[in-house]
Amino acid sequence: MTVRSTRRSCRCSGRSRASRLPPAFCSSGIRGPVRRSRRPLASCPCSARRRADSPSSERSDAPHGHPGKIRFMRAFPFLISVCDHVVMKRLFLALILTSGICLLTSGIVHAQTGEAIRRFDVRAELRSDRTLKITETIEYDFGRNQRQGIYRVIPVEYTRTGAAYKLRLEVEPSTLDGGPVEQLVTREGRNVRIRLGTPGEYLSGRRTYTITYATNRAINDFLEEAERELYWNVTGDGWQVPIEEVSFTISGPAEATRTICFTGRFGSTERDCAMSSDGETATFKTTRRLDPGEGFTVAIRYPAASMIDRPWWQVLLDLVIDNIWLLTPVLVFLVMFGIWRAFGKEPTGRGTVIAQYEEPHGLPPAMLAALLEQQVSPRAITATLLDLARRGYLKVQVVGDPASKGWFSKKATYHFVKLKEPRTGLLQFEQTLFDGLFEDGDDVSLEDKKDGSFVKSIQAARHEVFQYLKGQGYFAKNPEAIRGTWITVGAIVGIGGTWLAVVFGPLFIFTSILSGLIIIVFGWVMPQKTKKGSVLAEEAEGFKLFLSVTERDRLDFTDAPERNPEQFARFLPAAVAFGVEEKWGKQFKDMMVKPPSYIEGSTAGWTAAQYVTLVDSMHGASASGMYRSPSSGGSGGSGFSGGGSGGGMGGGGGGSW
Numbered sequence: 001m002t003v004r005s006t007r008r009s010c011r012c013s014g015r016s017r018a019s020r021l022p023p024a025f026c027s028s029g030i031r032g033p034v035r036r037s038r039r040p041l042a043s044c045p046c047s048a049r050r051r052a053d054s055p056s057s058e059r060s061d062a063p064h065g066h067p068g069k070i071r072f073m074r075a076f077p078f079l080i081s082v083c084d085h086v087v088m089k090r091l092f093l094a095l096i097l098t099s100g101i102c103l104l105t106s107g108i109v110h111a112q113t114g115e116a117i118r119r120f121d122v123r124a125e126l127r128s129d130r131t132l133k134i135t136e137t138i139e140y141d142f143g144r145n146q147r148q149g150i151y152r153v154i155p156v157e158y159t160r161t162g163a164a165y166k167l168r169l170e171v172e173p174s175t176l177d178g179g180p181v182e183q184l185v186t187r188e189g190r191n192v193r194i195r196l197g198t199p200g201e202y203l204s205g206r207r208t209y210t211i212t213y214a215t216n217r218a219i220n221d222f223l224e225e226a227e228r229e230l231y232w233n234v235t236g237d238g239w240q241v242p243i244e245e246v247s248f249t250i251s252g253p254a255e256a257t258r259t260i261c262f263t264g265r266f267g268s269t270e271r272d273c274a275m276s277s278d279g280e281t282a283t284f285k286t287t288r289r290l291d292p293g294e295g296f297t298v299a300i301r302y303p304a305a306s307m308i309d310r311p312w313w314q315v316l317l318d319l320v321i322d323n324i325w326l327l328t329p330v331l332v333f334l335v336m337f338g339i340w341r342a343f344g345k346e347p348t349g350r351g352t353v354i355a356q357y358e359e360p361h362g363l364p365p366a367m368l369a370a371l372l373e374q375q376v377s378p379r380a381i382t383a384t385l386l387d388l389a390r391r392g393y394l395k396v397q398v399v400g401d402p403a404s405k406g407w408f409s410k411k412a413t414y415h416f417v418k419l420k421e422p423r424t425g426l427l428q429f430e431q432t433l434f435d436g437l438f439e440d441g442d443d444v445s446l447e448d449k450k451d452g453s454f455v456k457s458i459q460a461a462r463h464e465v466f467q468y469l470k471g472q473g474y475f476a477k478n479p480e481a482i483r484g485t486w487i488t489v490g491a492i493v494g495i496g497g498t499w500l501a502v503v504f505g506p507l508f509i510f511t512s513i514l515s516g517l518i519i520i521v522f523g524w525v526m527p528q529k530t531k532k533g534s535v536l537a538e539e540a541e542g543f544k545l546f547l548s549v550t551e552r553d554r555l556d557f558t559d560a561p562e563r564n565p566e567q568f569a570r571f572l573p574a575a576v577a578f579g580v581e582e583k584w585g586k587q588f589k590d591m592m593v594k595p596p597s598y599i600e601g602s603t604a605g606w607t608a609a610q611y612v613t614l615v616d617s618m619h620g621a622s623a624s625g626m627y628r629s630p631s632s633g634g635s636g637g638s639g640f641s642g643g644g645s646g647g648g649m650g651g652g653g654g655g656s657w
Contacts, residue, residue: 115656116141117243118206120296122234124250128307132230133214141206142656149181149197152211153238153652157190162506165217166322172212181209191652217318219307226304227257234284237266237295238653246286246296254306256282261298263290295653325511332493332515336522344526349534355546357561360539364427365577366465368540372578374479374527376462383577384433384461385416386615389598390573393426393434394418398601418442429464432457474536479527486523490516547571548580549587563588569596576615585612 119139126132140150156167174183174196184195196209220229234248261273261284272288273296284298320326360368364387366380389396397415418438422431436457438444466480494516501508529537561567568588575584 114143115145115147115241116143117239117241118245120235120243120246122246122248124232124248126230126250126252126302128253129216130219130307130310131214131216132218134212136209136211138209138211139206140209140656142204144204145656146202146204147197147656148199148202149176149195150209150654150656151193151195152654153188153236154192154194154213155190155236155652156187156192163319163326164322167215167217170214172214174212175210177208195657197657221309227301228304228307229299229301231299232297233652234296234298235290236652236654237293239290239295240292240653240655242292243286243290243294243296246290248284248296248298249281250283250298250300251281252300252302252306253280254302255280256300256302258301259284259299261296263288263296264294266295268294323507325508328511329514329518332518336519340522340526344522344528346529347531347534349531349536349538353538353541353545355549356539356542357546358543359574360536360543364430365574366429367427367469368543368574369577370465371469371474371529371533371537372540372544374483374525376465379579380465380577381433381458381461382615383573384430385437386576386598387573388426388430388434389416390570390596391425392598393420393422394437394598396599398599413445413447415443415445427464427468429461429468432461432464436461469533473530474533476528476530482527483523486526487520490519490523492516493519543574544578544580547575547578548583563591565591565594569594569598572596572615581612581615 117138118141119137121137121139123135123137124132136152138150138152154169156169158165158167169192171183171185171192171194174181174194176196181196182198186193186195194211194213196211197203218230218232220231230250230252232248235243235246256277259275259277259282261271261275262269263272263286264270272286274285274287276283282300284296286296290296359365365383366376366387369380369383370376385394386396388394395417397417399413399415416437422434426434436454437449439457440448463480466475466478469475470478494513497512497515498509500512565588568584568591571584572581575581
């Protein structure tokens with residue numbers, strides 16, 4: 001029998017009925033033509049086996065429904081994803097709607113059962129000795145919440161006039177509903193934290209807490225206004241719950257002269273409050289509810305005579321206690337004194353100063369002055385130039401009147417003329433000054449050296465003086481280097497320490513500068529002489545004594561040489577170096593002094609005093625130009641002046657735990 005094209009509906013083939021399959025392809029073995037049918041062939045054993053072997057869950061997932069719908073979904077499977085997306089979107093929107101309803105419902109429930117302070121009543125007593133006692137009665141409503149208690153935070157450290165100002169709180173035992181309550185007082189930063197309640201014991205509903213504390217540093221002094229002020233933050237603006245009603249009643253030492261109150265957040269100048277007074281008692285009340293983060297502040301002024309002023313030493317002591325860093329200069333002084341005792345205090349020489357009639361050890365005036373003063377001053381430089389002139393290396397020419405001020409007569413000018421080139425006999429510092437003076441020629445004036453060109457030679461000569469004294473064993477170390485080191489340290493402390501004013505306040509600038517000055521002063525006297533140097537210093541002091549005594553005291557000297565004009569000229573440079581030239585000149589006031597050979601000018605018939613005037617004039621002219629380098633191109637405060645909510649002392653906040 002010839003078999004023509006057939007239509008098979010065997011489900012195990014995985015194809016539609018319209019498929020043209022060979023007869024042998026069907027596992028059922030059915031052959032021959034098959035009629036179309038709307039229902040699957042029940043005679044297919046493969047189909048029966050699959051239904052029997054498949055679990056019910058898998059069978060439930062198979063497409064079902066109208067056969068046309070099944071064929072449509074099989075032909076367009078992507079439409080299944082679209083349908084699923086629409087369903088998920090509807091579910092997501094339903095979830096959001098449900099969540100919003102839940103949140104709204106929970107907000108309403110929280111508003112009905114949330115925490116709040118129903119009443120915040122404060123009673124204060126201010127005595128004439130400035131003691132302020134505060135009693136806070138807080139009616140706290142926990143609502144339906146379960147809490148262990150409340151805590152109160154009170155600031156005790158403020159900034160006043162650039163320095164820290166600290167309250168000393170004395171906290172008394174607190175109460176809960178009139179009975180005792182466990183209390184824990186701790187210091188946290190700039191605040192005192194008072195925790196009330198027993199861990200593990202939970203409360204709900206309305207509870208009344210009473211907190212009592214006292215301080216004696218809450219008063220502002222206004223000496224220019226003859227008033228004393230209490231600027232007090234009653235509630236603080238740190239509460240996280242609303243406060244429905246606040247009252248503040250104070251009994252003062254006298255009737256208040258001025259009162260004011262503020263409400264709102266920190267810095268607010270709102271005055272939603274009422275005030276009344278009855279003699280020495282003043283009462284303040286809020287006229288609206290305070291929201292979380294809002295507070296209530298009052299300011300009351302009293303006559304100055306109603307309070308006892310603290311003594312100045314008590315004010316100073318409190319300032320130091322509050323700002324312990326103010327003791328930094330004292331600490332620096334003690335440290336520097338210890339360093340000076342160990343490394344700067346000089347050994348004693350013979351212990352006696354005896355008049356010396358000659359330069360000790362033949363040292364030049366600048367050396368002797370540097371040994372006594374531990375510095376090479378401009379006077380020592382001028383004395384060196386005069387001494388070089390006395391020894392014949394140069395001469396000083398004076399043109400004009402040294403005593404003239406320049407109004408009606410010509411002021412004196414000074415010239416230095418080289419007489420010979422030194423070959424030997426000069427110390428290194430003398431050679432340096434000599435070469436620097438005549439660097440531009442053999443005839444120079446002070447005016448030629450006022451451009452600062454001589455300064456480098458002077459600086460080098462100063463260094464060479466101390467190098468020589470150290471090399472000869474008169475100093476343990478170079479005084480210039482030691483002094484420079486300590487001056488640098490003092491400058492760093494004095495100037496660099498001012499940056500810490502950002503942390504400690506403007507008053508720290510004064511502390512830093514004072515500490516730096518102490519270091520510099522000790523550093524200036526830190527260079528230490530050796531035993532040999534101390535002996536020579538006593539001899540130099542004796543020579544200075546000889547040059548500076550009066551004629552009457554001179555008679556007390558043993559074997560003192562007779563006065564003569566040559567002696568005046570010889571020791572005049574040393575007198576200039578020691579700064580006693582006027583006293584030296586007075587010893588020859590009744591004597592006609594022969595002009596020194598190293599000074600030329602209209603000096604005939606001059607007295608010693610006139611020569612001293614000449615030398616002083618020359619030194620002044622030198623120091624004014626030749627020796628100088630060329631120039632190069634919540635706080636405290638008042639409630640009546642800028643006051644507001646959150647200002648003053650007290651304040652803080654609190655909450656439940």
